[in-house]
Amino acid sequence: MSASKAETIAKTAHRVLTRRGVVWLGQTCNLRCRFCYFQSRIEAKDHPEHPFMSLSKAKSIMDTLRHHYGNSAIDIQGGEPTIFPGIEDLCRHCADIGLLPTLITNALVLAKRDACQRLKDAGVRDLLVSVHGLGQNYDDVVGVPGAHKKQMAALDNCVAVGMPVRFNCVLTNSSLPHLANVARLAERVGARAVNFIAFNPFEDQQKGERSREDVAAYSEVTPPLIAALDILNAADIEANVRYFPLCQVPDAYRKHLYNFQQLPYDLHEWDYASWSWTDMKPQRMRDGGLSPLISLRQANFRSPMYKGDPGYLADASISAEDEYRHSAFIRAREHCGYKFAPACDACGAKAICDGFHGDYAAFFGFGEAAPIQTDTPLDDPRHYISRQMKVVEPEDAGWAL
Structure with a gap:
């Protein structure tokens, strides 16, 4: 199913600091992506960040982001947020207080259209869908047979119910041959933006050994990345590249590169002020109260x-x-x-x-x-x-x- 082109989306070259927060509900997931930042916490059920927090704790975090930090949007992560008990109630609460919710999701649960419709009815503003490959390649990367088929059904359901989507795609060796088709998929479903993310050892990945099998050299990434950016530019779809040295693309493509100094000026990225608080362990665990606020x-x-x-x-x-x-x-x-x-x-x-x-x-x-x-x-x-x-x-x- 193709998305309608009827909606007019405002765009700007004016750069202001983002007002978007982020929260991790717990590292419980229905996939096993081999490059996941939180791989160890997802595997270890006894890790203090593995289980989902309570709905009341999650709501308290949202209230703090809205009323203390002044955030007006929120990226809700899990693990996988669509399997969080009470996710619709949480999204409804966010929308009610003026903290417009986005789910960062693999979207497999939304292969059932009624699940997609319920999230839209609960006030979800959009989905940031993790599309880290296509076909069998995607199934292999995430460790679940049939995952690609479910994700494609979910994207069709998003189009059908009018749920806006954006894409994340990690730049691994396995994803590089698929970047152009990920860009074409974004055009087909009317994605508002596509983020290509360099594979870096953040979070749990710092503790393991990254292998040459997964990590691509910048010079290997650049040609397929530029080809995908050309497709997205021709389709007038916003494209961003995270954590990639400025010198690794020609001048005309540097406008797409967002490293740590540029991230605060991306409206769909996270506010460093509130992120500094939600990233503290008490805000990422099921048990215990919340940390004192910090500027x-x-x-x-x-x-x-x-x-x-x-x-x-x-x-x-x-x-x-x-x-x-x-x-x-x-x-x-x-x-x-x-x-x-x-x-x-x-x-x-x-x-x-x-x-x-x-x-x-x-x-x-x-x-x-x-x-x-x-x-x-x-x-x-x-x-x-x-x-x-x-x-x-x-x-x-x-x-x-």
């Missing part, structure tokens, strides 16, 4: 990068944009171990790029680094992304356009 500046001050500055918390010269950029530095360099190659010193975009993920050189070295030549060094993280037209939901038009 982004306070979260930054806990990092070795800034706690040595006794005036940091009270420095009036530090703007909100500065706080978000400082958080980006912490996330890239301290949390994820990003590194710059020696060649990066000659790059005019070094100040707005994260560099190469910390373990990438162990596989491939730094030979792919290609310094970008600029008239003067770039220092505005929005330099390239300000060329991109991004989707603005009707509810966000008053502040995002």
Whole structure:
């Protein structure tokens, strides 16, 4: 089934800080994706983050995101949120308080149309569907026979009931041959955006050994990625690439690249302030209460990068944009171990790029680094992304356009 082209979607090149939060309900899932960030927690039923939290705890988190952090949208994750008991009640609560809900989902449950309709009736604004391959390849990657067929039925159901969708696709060796067809699928079902995400060892993946079987070199990713971006651009579908060095694509495609310094300016990405709170263990576990609230500046001050500055918390010269950029530095360099190659010193975009993920050189070295030549060094993280037209939901038009 093809999506209708009748709806007009507002877009803008104006970049403002996102107001979208994120919550993890518990690492319980109906798939076993081999590159999942939370692989260990999903497998281990005795892990404190494995079981779903209560509906009342989830609602309390949502209230905090809306009324303290000022978030106006929420990405709800599991594990798999469609199997969370009370998911419709939770989404209805979010919609009622002005925190418009998105589910990050594999969508298999929605192969039944009535399940899709119930979520729409509960106030779900859209779905971010994980499409990490197609056909047998998808079934192999997620570890469940027949998963692709169910996902395609779910997407058809979304079209039928008028549920907007966006796609996530992780850039693994196995997904690269399918990127162009994932882009064509996005066009067929009328997806509003497609996110291609470099396969990095975040969360549980940091504890294991990534294999060359899964991890593709940037130079291997770039050709099929550009082909997919061309298809999406021709279809006027927003396309984003996460965690990919700026020098690895030609200049015309850098508007699509969102690394840690650019993420706060993507309306469909997460607010670093509220994320710093929901990422704390009490907000990710079934048991126990919630953590004390924390501001982004306070979260930054806990990092070795800034706690040595006794005036940091009270420095009036530090703007909100500065706080978000400082958080980006912490996330890239301290949390994820990003590194710059020696060649990066000659790059005019070094100040707005994260560099190469910390373990990438162990596989491939730094030979792919290609310094970008600029008239003067770039220092505005929005330099390239300000060329991109991004989707603005009707509810966000008053502040995002």
